[in-house]
Amino acid sequence: MHRTTLLTLAAVIAMTAPAVAGDYKIGALTIKAPWTRPAMAGMNGVGFMTIANAGAKPVTLLRAESPVAGKVEMHSSSMSANGVMSMRREDKGVVIPAGGQVAFSPGGYHFMLLGLKQPLNSGQKAPVTLIFENGRRAMVELTVQAAPPQAAKGMPPEHQHH
Numbered sequence: 001m002h003r004t005t006l007l008t009l010a011a012v013i014a015m016t017a018p019a020v021a022g023d024y025k026i027g028a029l030t031i032k033a034p035w036t037r038p039a040m041a042g043m044n045g046v047g048f049m050t051i052a053n054a055g056a057k058p059v060t061l062l063r064a065e066s067p068v069a070g071k072v073e074m075h076s077s078s079m080s081a082n083g084v085m086s087m088r089r090e091d092k093g094v095v096i097p098a099g100g101q102v103a104f105s106p107g108g109y110h111f112m113l114l115g116l117k118q119p120l121n122s123g124q125k126a127p128v129t130l131i132f133e134n135g136r137r138a139m140v141e142l143t144v145q146a147a148p149p150q151a152a153k154g155m156p157p158e159h160q161h162h
């Protein structure tokens with residue numbers, strides 16, 4: 001009985017978390033659900049988010065920086081024909097297409113937080129500044145959590161049966 005109560009409570013907490021928490025708007029861009037996984041100081045962290053561009057022109061994200069890491073790089077992961085996952089640095093930036101979006105998500109584009117200066121613990125926030133081609137800078141906070149945000153899975157809340 002006690003066990004059932006705990007499970008029900010957990011489900012209620014998950015369902016009441018607002019899907020739009022942590023979204024940022026800068027001009028025509030919306031930065032959705034930035035997050036990162038827990039990691040220890042001295043290790044590398046990985047940051048994820050979705051950047052949507054409602055404007056009529058493509059926007060290039062040139063680079064990113066963070067006070068919690070020695071350096072931030074943008075990478076893309078890809079699976080080769082023999083099933084080996086490899087990462088490539090995107091030093092020329094990542095283009096957010098006009099009227100489109102780019103998902104930085106596990107298995108694809110991501111931000112490498114190289115040389116963490118502090119641990120990333122669940123529930124904390126890690127600031128990252130995004131620097132765009134027009135010189136615009138956007139500061140977002142990555143929520144530290146072990147699992148991807150619900151919104152990133154593309155599942156409407158009403159489908160979360162338990």
Ligand SMILES: [Cu+2]
Nearest residue numbers: 075087110112
């Ligand atoms: Cu990487």
